[in-house]
Amino acid sequence: MNQTAVNSGTKDLARFHNAGYKGLYNGETADDIFKRKKLKYREDILDNMGSEELADNIFRIAQTDAKLKRDNVDNEYTANSIHYEVGREIRDSIKRLGETMPEKLPIPEKSLKEIEKENEKLKE
Numbered sequence: 567m568n569q570t571a572v573n574s575g576t577k578d579l580a581r582f583h584n585a586g587y588k589g590l591y592n593g594e595t596a597d598d599i600f601k602r603k604k605l606k607y608r609e610d611i612l613d614n615m616g617s618e619e620l621a622d623n624i625f626r627i628a629q630t631d632a633k634l635k636r637d638n639v640d641n642e643y644t645a646n647s648i649h650y651e652v653g654r655e656i657r658d659s660i661k662r663l664g665e666t667m668p669e670k671l672p673i674p675e676k677s678l679k680e681i682e683k684e685n686e687k688l689k690e
Contacts, residue, residue: 574639589653613678
């Protein structure tokens with residue numbers, strides 16, 4: 567999606583990504599999520615999600631990517647607005663379904679990177 571965002575006129579990718587997180591996480595930025603999950607420096611937020619939360623985010627990313635392309639977005643303001651709105655629509659759908667909001671989902675005990683390391687050690 568980064569390439570699509572850049573092709574859509576985005577220069578500040580951090581702001582673009584925060585727009586999507588804010589929509590899905592009721593105003594939380596990547597930094598807010600990072601702190602809430604108590605992640606270490608350089609840990610990836612997406613690597614520290616359970617399957618339900620990850621699915622919510624993959625859907626947000628995929629739908630934003632598709633909409634930016636479909637609408638031929640050519641400016642950063644519109645790209646950020648679309649990312650926020652897609653995140654908000656997904657949040658609203660989760661709410662209508664009576665499911666758990668992403669920020670309320672449990673944080674996995676191990677990150678994807680930790681699981682991958684353990685699997686590599688088992689192969690040795």
